[in-house]
Amino acid sequence: MESLQVNSLRDQLNVRKERLNNALDQRPDDSNLVGLLKQVDNALNKIDHGTYGICEVCHDAVEEERLFIDPLVSVCLGCLDDAQRHALESDLEFAAKIQRNLLPKNNQSISGWDFGYHYNPAGPVSGDFTDIIPLNDDSVIFIIGDVSGKGISASLMMSHLHGLIHSLLSFGLPLNEIMKKASRLFNESTIYSNYATMVIGKAYPDGIVEIAVAGHNPPLLVSNGSVQRIQATGMPVGLFADAEYGVNKFFLKKDDAILLYTDGLTESIKESGGIRSGEYGEQRVVEQLAKVNGTAPKFIIDELMKDHKTWLKDSRPADDVTVLVVKRTA
Numbered sequence: 001m002e003s004l005q006v007n008s009l010r011d012q013l014n015v016r017k018e019r020l021n022n023a024l025d026q027r028p029d030d031s032n033l034v035g036l037l038k039q040v041d042n043a044l045n046k047i048d049h050g051t052y053g054i055c056e057v058c059h060d061a062v063e064e065e066r067l068f069i070d071p072l073v074s075v076c077l078g079c080l081d082d083a084q085r086h087a088l089e090s091d092l093e094f095a096a097k098i099q100r101n102l103l104p105k106n107n108q109s110i111s112g113w114d115f116g117y118h119y120n121p122a123g124p125v126s127g128d129f130t131d132i133i134p135l136n137d138d139s140v141i142f143i144i145g146d147v148s149g150k151g152i153s154a155s156l157m158m159s160h161l162h163g164l165i166h167s168l169l170s171f172g173l174p175l176n177e178i179m180k181k182a183s184r185l186f187n188e189s190t191i192y193s194n195y196a197t198m199v200i201g202k203a204y205p206d207g208i209v210e211i212a213v214a215g216h217n218p219p220l221l222v223s224n225g226s227v228q229r230i231q232a233t234g235m236p237v238g239l240f241a242d243a244e245y246g247v248n249k250f251f252l253k254k255d256d257a258i259l260l261y262t263d264g265l266t267e268s269i270k271e272s273g274g275i276r277s278g279e280y281g282e283q284r285v286v287e288q289l290a291k292v293n294g295t296a297p298k299f300i301i302d303e304l305m306k307d308h309k310t311w312l313k314d315s316r317p318a319d320d321v322t323v324l325v326v327k328r329t330a
């Protein structure tokens, strides 16, 4: 582990130590506090002796992302006992429930637009997110994003970013300002240098769509069977505190649609008999889209996912797959 990271963990542990000592001044006989203080001292001791982050059972490295969530972790995932494993599984289940509650209602029709999505985490929790948020002026915000990393830490940062965007939306800022502020705040609040690729769009009742693409796979604009890629207008969110964002503007007529997806779709890899073949790829998505003119988002997504499943055969996607379709109906 880098010395910068060790120092940040030492700081975190010292804060805990101070809090525990304060509490012990008032409740010196609290055995729980005494036990926790012993764990903190033990961890600080290990840092001083260069043995911090080494599993007490197998002496391999403990997963770093777990140390940043809980600096008192002393055993690697593989060496958890049954009770610890069960506690972790129940935490994961709970985290998964929280995440599912963050998802918007599927297949909505708002202000002359239809919205539909497909959300399929590869594990119990996901770093992907999507959202559909109607605003007071009859416009609708739509979002898709993918937080770097995997597992619980990515899912925590995803929930955090979700909350951040919702708070920023309440100020009525233009999209480029929302992205700029989100990037700055996300950058300052992540200890583990997470970032997120993300697309935020705003669909107006008159067919205008504004869209900002933060280092994300180009959304695909489908009109009369032709497909156009919407290029990035800025860096991933949280990568730089001072990133600036541009906004693309399009006019969509009735039956035009935009498809947004996370890279779990196009970068999925097929494996059969131990042989790995190429990625599903953007081109295949484009070909699928060219066929589906004038149909509802649910149908577009069903057809795409059916093709994806056929292509994958017996392989399972290794990454989260999220697809969002925004279609003009008026």
Ligand SMILES: [Zn+2]
Pocket (backbone or CB within 6 Å): 055, 056, 057, 058, 059, 060, 075, 076, 077, 078, 079
């Ligand atoms: Zn171990």
